[in-house]
Amino acid sequence: MAKTLIIGSGFAGCTAVRTLRKQGYGDDITVLSPAPELFYYPSLIWVPAGQRTEAHLRIDLRGFFARHRVEHLAGTLTGLDVAGRTARTESGEIAYDYLIVASGGRYIRKLPGIEHAHIACAGWGPTKAFSDRLAALEGGNLVFGFSGNPKEPAAMRGGPVFEFMFGTDTLLRRQGRRERFKLTFFSPAARPGQRMGDKAVDRLLGQMAKRDIATHLGHKPQRLEADRVVTEGGEVPADLILFIPGMTGPAWAADSGLPLSEGGFLKGDAQCRVPDTEGVWVAGDAGSFPGPEWRPKQAHMADLQAETAARNLVAHMAGRPQSHTFRTELICLVDTLNAGSMVYRDDKRSLMVGAGAPMHWMKQAFEWHYLRDYRRPAGP
Numbered sequence: 001m002a003k004t005l006i007i008g009s010g011f012a013g014c015t016a017v018r019t020l021r022k023q024g025y026g027d028d029i030t031v032l033s034p035a036p037e038l039f040y041y042p043s044l045i046w047v048p049a050g051q052r053t054e055a056h057l058r059i060d061l062r063g064f065f066a067r068h069r070v071e072h073l074a075g076t077l078t079g080l081d082v083a084g085r086t087a088r089t090e091s092g093e094i095a096y097d098y099l100i101v102a103s104g105g106r107y108i109r110k111l112p113g114i115e116h117a118h119i120a121c122a123g124w125g126p127t128k129a130f131s132d133r134l135a136a137l138e139g140g141n142l143v144f145g146f147s148g149n150p151k152e153p154a155a156m157r158g159g160p161v162f163e164f165m166f167g168t169d170t171l172l173r174r175q176g177r178r179e180r181f182k183l184t185f186f187s188p189a190a191r192p193g194q195r196m197g198d199k200a201v202d203r204l205l206g207q208m209a210k211r212d213i214a215t216h217l218g219h220k221p222q223r224l225e226a227d228r229v230v231t232e233g234g235e236v237p238a239d240l241i242l243f244i245p246g247m248t249g250p251a252w253a254a255d256s257g258l259p260l261s262e263g264g265f266l267k268g269d270a271q272c273r274v275p276d277t278e279g280v281w282v283a284g285d286a287g288s289f290p291g292p293e294w295r296p297k298q299a300h301m302a303d304l305q306a307e308t309a310a311r312n313l314v315a316h317m318a319g320r321p322q323s324h325t326f327r328t329e330l331i332c333l334v335d336t337l338n339a340g341s342m343v344y345r346d347d348k349r350s351l352m353v354g355a356g357a358p359m360h361w362m363k364q365a366f367e368w369h370y371l372r373d374y375r376r377p378a379g380p
């Protein structure tokens with residue numbers, strides 16, 4: 001009986017489980033992650049408005065794991081012995097035959113004064129802290145921004161920052177206190193969000209102008225202070241900063257012996273194999289894959305890569321060629337709390353469609369649909 005070890009129970013980890021079983025993999029699956037849960041990041045944007053609680057976003061996977069005959073080990077990977085096919089954790093070692101790394105990325109916290117920012121994308125705690133501070137403020141300067149990984153331009157998370165910012169604007173208007181706040185968006189890029197395409201950037205900047213959100217663009221941030229953002233092009237006063245730094249790969253990867261990209265991610269090829277190894281695949285935010293310069297780090301891509309990795313693992317076990325590859329596409333529903341627009345990009349098209357309130361409902365409906373199976377409790 002072979003044993004496949006999956007590191008991580010996020011989007012990529014869970015999709016890998018589902019695909020393995022769908023492809024007829026009948027051997028052992030072990031998932032290692034801190035808790036048997038999926039954290040649904042995309043709905044963090046609705047936390048400041050009180051529309052999502054922690055319980056909504058932490059999805060208990062015990063039912064899903066039972067149905068898919070998965071052994072879940074609560075723990076954290078600390079290192080790998082690739083030649084010996086052994087994973088190290090704080091509480092011991094796990095032997096495996098095949099490995100799928102789906103442990104997500106990390107935010108680079110090198111900018112001096114980063115502790116003054118709310119890195120809302122990092123999870124429940126930082127988003128709740130941002131929400132509480134926003135609720136407590138009588139008025140002031142709210143500053144939103146993101147930056148990238150200079151060594152790997154694809155490793156950035158900009159979409160949610162626009163969503164948090166537009167959502168905050170809508171929320172303050174709803175609360176009748178928008179005029180007491182100045183909102184400013186800053187970015188080292190002159191045209192932020194360029195990976196979504198030209199039209200998308202024009203529309204985003206147009207939205208900011210329409211909502212009276214100031215911009216400070218094209219200047220690299222130098223440091224954050226308690227009451228300001230300091231960039232190469234000047235200062236932006238700040239009572240509350242929401243900032244998402246660029247991303248890098250898992251902390252343990254540096255000593256793993258696995259090949260890494262310039263930006264610190266595990267290298268993956270078009271088949272999601274980690275090159276120069278046998279029996280190791282990578283999927284989702286943890287990996288760096290070939291593709292166009294606008295390739296996104298998104299849950300949607302994590303799912304497509306996990307499916308590819310799992311299908312190739314099954315092919316490998318059966319002695320067949322690993323011929324499955326994934327398509328690269330960017331799909332982003334940019335929500336503003338009461339409306340939204342959809343950005344789509346693939347190698348042929350790049351479009352942005354505004355659809356008002358129905359797009360907001362669609363994003364909520366998608367959440368329900370996506371999580372439905374994961375939420376089913378154990379039992380028949």
Ligand SMILES: Cc1cc2nc3c(=O)[nH]c(=O)nc-3n(C[C@H](O)[C@H](O)[C@H](O)COP(=O)(O)OP(=O)(O)OC[C@H]3O[C@@H](n4cnc5c(N)ncnc54)[C@H](O)[C@@H]3O)c2cc1C
Pocket residue numbers: 007008009010011012013032033034035037038039041042043044045075076077078102103104105120121122160250252283284285286297298299300301302331332333
């Ligand atoms: C606010 C926000 C909004 C977003 N909106 C969208 C959206 O609308 N659409 C979209 O497609 N994407 C969106 N994304 C991006 C999306 O959430 C990520 O791309 C996605 O979570 C990546 O999935 P993953 O499985 O690679 O990593 P993750 O979801 O981060 O999962 C990683 C898993 O690995 C575990 N783990 C980490 N380190 C270890 C370790 N050392 N040992 C064991 N386990 C470990 C974690 O606990 C977790 O279970 C959004 C992100 C944020 C933050």
